[in-house]
Every structure is written in C-alpha cells, then in structure tokens.
Amino acid sequence: MAELGAADKGAIVVRHATVLPMDRPRSVLLDTDVLIVGNEVAAVGAGLEVPAGAEEIDASGGIVMPGMIDTHRHLWQTAMRGYGADWTLTQYFVWYYLEHGRKFRPEDIYAGNLLGAIEAIDAGVTTTVDWSHGLQTVDHAAAAVDALHAVPARFVLAYGNIQAAPWEWTAQPEVRRFLRERKDAADDLLGVQLAFDVLGDPSFPERAAFEVARELGLPVTTHAGVWGATNDDGIRLMHENGFATPETVYVHAATLDTDSYLRIAASGGSVSVSTESEQSAGQGYPPTWQVRRFDIPVSISMDTSVWWSGDLFSAMRTTLGADRAREHLEAHVAGETITAPHLRAEHVVEWATRGGAQALKRDDLGSLEVGKKADLVVIKNDQSPVSFPLLNPYGHVAFQAQRGDVHTVIIDGLVVKRDHRLVGIDLAAARTAVENTVDYLRGELGEDVWQAGMHPELPADDKVLDNPYTYTDYRSASTREARESIFGESAAT
Ligand SMILES: [Zn+2]
Numbered sequence: 035m036a037e038l039g040a041a042d043k044g045a046i047v048v049r050h051a052t053v054l055p056m057d058r059p060r061s062v063l064l065d066t067d068v069l070i071v072g073n074e075v076a077a078v079g080a081g082l083e084v085p086a087g088a089e090e091i092d093a094s095g096g097i098v099m100p101g102m103i104d105t106h107r108h109l110w111q112t113a114m115r116g117y118g119a120d121w122t123l124t125q126y127f128v129w130y131y132l133e134h135g136r137k138f139r140p141e142d143i144y145a146g147n148l149l150g151a152i153e154a155i156d157a158g159v160t161t162t163v164d165w166s167h168g169l170q171t172v173d174h175a176a177a178a179v180d181a182l183h184a185v186p187a188r189f190v191l192a193y194g195n196i197q198a199a200p201w202e203w204t205a206q207p208e209v210r211r212f213l214r215e216r217k218d219a220a221d222d223l224l225g226v227q228l229a230f231d232v233l234g235d236p237s238f239p240e241r242a243a244f245e246v247a248r249e250l251g252l253p254v255t256t257h258a259g260v261w262g263a264t265n266d267d268g269i270r271l272m273h274e275n276g277f278a279t280p281e282t283v284y285v286h287a288a289t290l291d292t293d294s295y296l297r298i299a300a301s302g303g304s305v306s307v308s309t310e311s312e313q314s315a316g317q318g319y320p321p322t323w324q325v326r327r328f329d330i331p332v333s334i335s336m337d338t339s340v341w342w343s344g345d346l347f348s349a350m351r352t353t354l355g356a357d358r359a360r361e362h363l364e365a366h367v368a369g370e371t372i373t374a375p376h377l378r379a380e381h382v383v384e385w386a387t388r389g390g391a392q393a394l395k396r397d398d399l400g401s402l403e404v405g406k407k408a409d410l411v412v413i414k415n416d417q418s419p420v421s422f423p424l425l426n427p428y429g430h431v432a433f434q435a436q437r438g439d440v441h442t443v444i445i446d447g448l449v450v451k452r453d454h455r456l457v458g459i460d461l462a463a464a465r466t467a468v469e470n471t472v473d474y475l476r477g478e479l480g481e482d483v484w485q486a487g488m489h490p491e492l493p494a495d496d497k498v499l500d501n502p503y504t505y506t507d508y509r510s511a512s513t514r515e516a517r518e519s520i521f522g523e524s525a526a527t
Pocket of ligand 1: 106108165257285337
C-alpha cells in the first residue's frame with residue numbers, strides 16, 4: 035500500500051455535523067463543519083469557507099468526534115477471534131502462555147495484527163496500542179511491524195514476549211537492536227514501548243527490563259492488579275525503585291488497594307480500563323468506580339478479540355454499566371439509593387478519545403481543535419432507525435451507536451473509510467492470512483485439543499435450589515429437557 039505524505043493530502047471538509055470536539059469544556063457544536071488541510075485540523079465552525087477543490091463530506095444527521103484511541107489491544111490474538119468466548123484467565127493463561135502461544139509463527143503474528151488493525155479502523159479506532167506479547171523472536175516482531183505498516187492508522191508497538199521473563203528477553207542483543215531501530219524510526223504513526231508485567235518478587239528481577247526501557251527512552255505498559263497474577267507488591271516495587279513514571283500505563287488496575295492507587299496517582303501514571311475483559315476474565319471489578327476517587331487519568335481498551343468486541347462503543351457502554359452497577363450495589367448494601375450516577379456518557383467518550391491521548395502523551399491527538407492531527411470519525415447511518423432523534427450526542431455515542439454506524443474515518447488527513455466502506459484495504463489478503471493461521475494451528479493442536487480449548491468444562495456445582503413455593507410439578511417433560519440441555523444433568527431437580 036503506497037504511503038501518502040501530508041503534502042499529498044488535500045483539503046477535506048466535513049459539513050453540517052453535530053461535532054463533539056472533546057475540548058476542555060466538552061462542547062457540543064450543532065450544524066458545524068470541520069476543515070482538514072493536510073494532516074491537521076484547520077478550522078471548526080459553522081459555514082466554513084474552504085479551499086477550492088476541497089473534498090466535501092456531508093455529515094448532516096450525524097456526529098463527528100475525534101478518532102478513538104485504544105490503549106491496550108493484543109492485535110496478534112485477532113487470528114483466534116471469538117475462540118475464547120467462554121474462557122476465564124485460567125484458560126487464557128494455559129492456552130497462550132503454557133501450551134500453544136509458542137506455536138505462533140511470524141506469519142501468524144502478521145495475520146492477527148493485520149486483521150486486528152483493519153478491524154480497529156473500521157470501528158473508528160484511529161490509534162491502537164498493540165500490546166504485542168507474542169514476540170518470541172525479532173522475526174515475530176518484524177512481522178508485527180510489517181502488518182502495522184500495511185494499515186494506514188496510528189499504532190504503538192508495545193513489545194513483549196510471554197514465553198520468556200522480561201529480564202531475559204530485554205537482555206537479548208537482537209531485541210535491543212530492534213528496539214533501538216524502532217525508536218529511531220518512530221514517528222507520528224508508529225511509536226514503540228515495552229510491555230511486561232511485574233509479579234511482585236521481592237528481589238524485583240524486572241528491574242533489568244525497566245533499565246533497558248530507561249536506557250532506550252521507552253515507556254512501559256504493564257498488566258497491573260490482575261487477580262492471581264499481579265498485585266500491590268508490583269506497584270510498590272515499581273514506585274519505590276523509581277520506575278513508576280507519568281508515561282506508565284497500568285492495564286486493568288483492578289485488584290489493588292488504596293496504597294497502590296495513591297502511588298499511581300502520585301507518579302502521574304494512568305489506568306487503561308478493559309471492562310469487557312475484567313468482567314468476564316476475572317482480573318477484578320472494573321476499577322473506574324474507585325479510580326475516580328484518586329483522580330487517576332483513565333483511558334479505555336478492549337484487550338483481545340479472542341474473547342471480546344474490537345470496538346470502543348462496546349467498551350464505553352460496558353464501562354458505564356459496570357461503574358453504575360457497582361455504585362448502585364454498594365449503595366444498596368448500605369440501604370441507600372443512588373439518585374444520580376457519578377459516571378456520565380460524556381466521561382466515557384472522553385476516556386475513549388482525549389484520555390487515550392493523555393495516556394500516550396500525545397497532545398496532538400484526542401480532540402478536534404485547530405492544529406491537532408486530523409483523526410476523525412463520522413457516526414452517521416441514514417438507513418438506521420437508531421440514528422434519530424439525536425437529542426443527547428454523548429449518550430448517543432455511548433449507548434446507541436455501534437461499529438456499523440461508522441460512516442467515515444479520517445486518519446492523519448487520509449480518508450480510510452468512506453460511506454461505510456474501507457478505502458484501499460485488501461480485506462481478502464487479511465482473510466487468506468488468517469485462514470492459513472487457523473488451518474495451521476488447528477492441524478498442530480489436533481481436532482480434539484482444538485475443540486476442548488474452546489469449551490471449558492462447566493463447574494459441577496450448578497444445582498438449582500429447592501423451591502418451597504413449588505407445590506406441584508407443573509413443569510412439563512419438555513421444559514425439564516430444555517433445562518437439562520442448558521445446565522446439564524445436575525439441573526434436573
Ligand atoms: Zn491484556
């Protein structure tokens with residue numbers, strides 16, 4: 035795919051939209067235009083005069099907002115889309131870390147990254163942190179980068195390797211050489227970080243990996259507060275040893291105590307909340323309901339398509355729901371009633387845009403203001419009964435809109451999706467690559483292991499309680515059979 039420089043990009047004007055610029059006051063601008071010249075936002079206002087030859091995009095009836103930013107996504111796992119729908123962290127760790135992760139070849143990393151990167155821009159995610167912890171060799175890493183270069187969007191390669199300890203793989207000369215080259219080549223479209231977890235060993239062996247990051251000038255992103263895996267000791271060790279910095283992104287940060295949140299807040303770091311993940315994998319309760327007490331900056335992520343949706347509409351929606359559910363539950367336990375929720379639709383839209391930019395220290399992203407990079411999403415679907423009335427634009431984005439409503443996506447001044455169709459993307463090539471990966475892995479595992487991996491055993495204690503209000507056996511045989519087919523024999527009471 036030929037790369038376009040900023041100089042090759044003309045002017046584009048998006049007309050007559052409800053614009054959510056995500057500026058500080060969280061303005062809502064009605065019947066407003068956004069003018070893009072080159073790769074920057076040149077003007078935001080009503081009835082803009084535009085340069086001759088500017089491409090016009092009619093966004094009437096729609097919403098224009100900044101491109102969304104996902105601060106934690108394991109793109110390589112997109113090749114296994116949906117496979118782990120019924121997993122918890124236990125199956126995930128066994129499948130990827132212990133048993134099958136090392137079977138992934140460089141071309142499999144490429145396939146997952148390519149499809150995941152395309153999926154992101156299709157859903158209006160214009161910047162993605164590729165939390166790439168399947169990089170067993172630098173050939174795997176080169177394949178990951180090749181895929182990111184093939185898709186016209188912004189990425190951060192967060193280099194990781196779950197098959198070795200971080201102090202081992204960061205010590206490899208070829209890995210350091212690769213990282214240094216990526217750092218030197220880093221630009222607005224592809225940055226680099228290190229990705230590894232801190233397990234709480236009092237001798238803090240991760241120190242060596244943090245020192246490599248410091249030597250190379252690379253931020254670190256880490257899975258923190260993951261029940262059974264990472265805990266308060268990891269945060270304390272990072273903080274006490276001077277490696278908790280404002281650039282550090284703490285993913286999940288769910289099962290942590292007050293001391294850890296205070297350390298994160300004091301060091302200026304941020305939390306990446308993956309609510310769909312935390313809710314079903316078991317890292318801990320999605321932490322937004324308590325993180326706000328410490329004024330820790332929040333961004334949003336979707337984690338992995340091996341389980342969940344690769345779009346931030348789902349992430350915003352489920353984050354609102356989890357925060358409000360917890361707030362209600364805590365109040366009900368205390369015999370109280372919540373009459374107005376703390377977390378608002380505008381907050382999650384901000385976390386999905388400006389919050390991501392803040393986490394990545396990218397002041398040029400995350401809002402539609404003059405001089406910012408031209409990353410923009412038009413949400414508009416004239417065929418959809420859900421597209422009107424448009425009364426509460428933040429509420430519309432958070433609870434009504436979805437991937438299919440993404441009409442146009444512009445990244446760095448380039449239209450990558452227009453009128454609901456991706457532009458210049460070879461989806462057939464991504465399909466072939468992923469099919470090859472799936473065929474290969476399925477062959478390596480064998481059909482029985484492949485099927486078993488997808489279907490964890492049901493817990494045995496799934497008994498239905500005796501019900502004192504049941505005086506007669508009114509249930510028909512067919513109802514009982516239906517229950518048994520869903521819940522197993524133990525449900526046959
Ligand atoms: Zn993750």
